[in-house]
Amino acid sequence: MNAVSDLTLRSNALRRGLRLEYFTVVWMAAEAVLAIAAGIVARSVLLTAFGADSLIEVLSGVTLLWRLRTEAGGGDERQVDIIERRATWVSAALLILLSAYVVLTSAAGLLARVEPERSWLGLAVAAIAIVVMPWLAYRKGIVNRILKSSALRADIAETASCAYLAGVTLLGVSINAVTGWWWAEYIAAILLLRWLIPEAREALEAAREGRSAAEHE
Numbered sequence: 001m002n003a004v005s006d007l008t009l010r011s012n013a014l015r016r017g018l019r020l021e022y023f024t025v026v027w028m029a030a031e032a033v034l035a036i037a038a039g040i041v042a043r044s045v046l047l048t049a050f051g052a053d054s055l056i057e058v059l060s061g062v063t064l065l066w067r068l069r070t071e072a073g074g075g076d077e078r079q080v081d082i083i084e085r086r087a088t089w090v091s092a093a094l095l096i097l098l099s100a101y102v103v104l105t106s107a108a109g110l111l112a113r114v115e116p117e118r119s120w121l122g123l124a125v126a127a128i129a130i131v132v133m134p135w136l137a138y139r140k141g142i143v144n145r146i147l148k149s150s151a152l153r154a155d156i157a158e159t160a161s162c163a164y165l166a167g168v169t170l171l172g173v174s175i176n177a178v179t180g181w182w183w184a185e186y187i188a189a190i191l192l193l194r195w196l197i198p199e200a201r202e203a204l205e206a207a208r209e210g211r212s213a214a215e216h217e
Contacts, residue, residue, distance in 0.1 A: 013146040014072045020140055021068060024061035024159065027132065028054045031162075034125045044116030045109035046185040050126060050169045052101055053162050056094045060155045063090045067151055084151055088207040091154030095200035098161065099193060106186040115182040116173070123173060126166040133163030150206035157199035164192055 035051030038044070067087040071080045108114075137159040144152045172185030 009146055011072075013143045014068055017068050017140070017143040017147065017152065018065065018072060020136065020143065021061050021064045021155075024136065024155075025058055025065065027136075028057040028061060028162075031125055031129060032058060035122060038119040038122035038125065042117040042119035042122060043114060044119060044122065044173070044185070045105045045114055046116065046169050046172050046189055047119060047122040047126075049102060049105045049189060050122075050129075050162075050165050052105075053098055053158075053165050056098050056101075057158050057162055060091055060094050060158050063087045063094075064152060064155050067149070084149060085207065087149075087151035088154065088203065091151050091158070092200060092203035092207045095154060095158060095196065095203050098158065099196050099200055102189055102192055102196070106189045109186045110183060113182075116176065116185060118173065118177050123170060126169040126173075129166035130163060130170065133159055133166060137163065150203065153206070154199070154203035157196075157203070161192065161196055161199075164195065165189070168192060 032051045032054035035047055035054060037051075039046070039048030039051055064087060067080075067083045070083045137156050140152060140156045140159060144156065168188040168191070169185075172188040175184040176182050
């Protein structure tokens, strides 16, 4: 009875996870286009980085859809494990890529003294993301309490980083608009690394552990 109940619980979690990832892909694709366009027009490295983060989240969402659909479609345990390891590697790589992007764009903006202009479109997209992304990360977290997926954990970290970067974008652009401290946007973005790098390291370790376990099977 417990086994049947656990199976039903996992099946329901998979369905919820799939719906959340479909929403993630659609939302992030729209967010990426709008934020990058606004960033280019306003010469805002922070807005462009926010859009790039959304683009990375699209890739992460597609990766998670691959992993969740495989299990939901009745893939055997070994096949799901293989997909999970690959998805974890992809998610870890995306977190590392996002960290590198934040460092490079922030450093380039500071050194080149690129002073961004105000963008109402970019601010609107970031403001909406502050509401949507924490909710999305929270719902994914509930699903992952049952699935216990390393790849989904990394995806949750990327979703949360999008929320943080949206907040940083609003704060940095607002400070710049009020005080003229153009460098505030870049400093705020760099602060993201204090949280992002440990998550990337943990995802990478999970991917390596998965590979080691596979090699000893």
